[in-house]
Amino acid sequence: MTEYGSGREDGEDSGNLIPFVEARRARLDLPVTFDRRELDHILRLYGQMVAAGEWRDYAIDHLKDRAVFSVYRRASEMPMFQIVKNPKLARKQGAWSVVTAAGVVLKRGHELARVLTVFDKQLRVVRAVRR
Template sequence: MTDRGNGAEGREDTAILIPLHEARRERLDLPVSFDRREIDQLLRLYGRMVAANEWRDYAIDHLNDRAVFSVFRRASEIALFQIVKNPKLARKQGTFSVVAAGGVILKRGHDLARVLGVFDKALKLVKA
């Protein structure tokens, strides 16, 4: 008895879907970068932290495998935090992560706004 259907049930060479923007990036060897919406969120957070006198400088790196937004207390020091966009982790732990100076990952996820929530101050109850 032969299978006259599409034959995809038992075969191991089934197609894998790849987002078009990732296929184009790999074909053209373009570095990973933050899009306009992500840059807007990063700079809003940066502005808030500068106003709170916690951060004073930043750097953006566009590498072949990831994009990194680093923040500094002083330009001569190592980065306090790095916000990393790694598209290869999109289906696993999430594209975005916040990494502390020691290399500890503070938060990881698929949504940049939720990952940046690690910098929000928690409200405290004060008894009068």
């Protein structure tokens, strides 16, 4: 006997909720993009770091599988950091990550604000004092 509305005989629901935006993007083969709130949050951090003299340039890439905000100290260099949005990882380890130039993931998570806290700590070079 089938359960009403399930469409399966064993009574298990196999339906997955997919956000409309993701379904439309997959169907139309659209690139992954940052929405207005996400970009506002990232650009606010970028402005603070530029004011502190740490960052000088940025680039935004909207690729088929992810969106990347790359941060540069100089325009001619490799990016120092990349803020990556990968919707395919949203249910696993989180859609957001901060990656260094060497490919090391500094922080990963489900919420952009929490992932960007990795930049709250100012790392400084410590010099040994000789006596």
